[in-house]
Amino acid sequence: MTESYTLTVNEVAYSIVADAQRSLLSVIRGEVGLTGTKEGCDDSECGACMVLVDGRPVNSCSYLAVQAQGRAITTIEGLASGDALHVLQRNMLEEGGVQCGFCTPGMIMSAHALLDQNPDATEEDIRLGLAGNLCRCTGYAGIMKAVVRTAREGLSTDS
Ligand code: FES
Numbered sequence: 001m002t003e004s005y006t007l008t009v010n011e012v013a014y015s016i017v018a019d020a021q022r023s024l025l026s027v028i029r030g031e032v033g034l035t036g037t038k039e040g041c042d043d044s045e046c047g048a049c050m051v052l053v054d055g056r057p058v059n060s061c062s063y064l065a066v067q068a069q070g071r072a073i074t075t076i077e078g079l080a081s082g083d084a085l086h087v088l089q090r091n092m093l094e095e096g097g098v099q100c101g102f103c104t105p106g107m108i109m110s111a112h113a114l115l116d117q118n119p120d121a122t123e124e125d126i127r128l129g130l131a132g133n134l135c136r137c138t139g140y141a142g143i144m145k146a147v148v149r150t151a152r153e154g155l156s157t158d159s
């Protein structure tokens with residue numbers, strides 16, 4: 001059944017007309033037109049599709065878009081300010097946490113939620129917090145260095 005509703009993504013309201021069974025991932029990439037959020041497994045296994053809903057990380061492949069009405073959705077596109085990268089994005093690049101980049105948006109959204117909730121996260125906290133995000137390329141060392149560095153510098157550090 002087709003539903004009409006509004007989604008607020010990165011503080012912008014979008015009017016959506018879509019089947020009620022569509023996932024948040026599918027609507028963000030299709031109707032909203034933001035393709036930074038990636039589709040990997042489409043089964044809650046890889047974390048590539050991670051976005052924030054009211055500040056909490058969710059696998060958007062397994063979350064109905066209609067359920068996100070009235071909530072604040074943040075995608076990777078919502079972190080940078082214009083051309084200036086967010087500190088997590090910059091540190092990922094500088095610490096070698098990005099190779100093919102497919103996992104990177106989801107990894108960054110999970111790391112953002114983690115450091116937002118726990119600014120003093122230890123390496124162990126970070127490892128646990130990112131356990132739902134898989135990376136096939138980097139071996140995770142660069143990703144860990146980037147997130148540990150961000151914890152040290154602070155999430156809101158200007159780029
Ligand atoms: S695409 Fe959603 S968890 Fe893999």
Ligand code: FES
Pocket residue numbers: 097098099100101102103104134135136137138
């Ligand atoms: S950088 Fe390729 S999957 Fe993580």
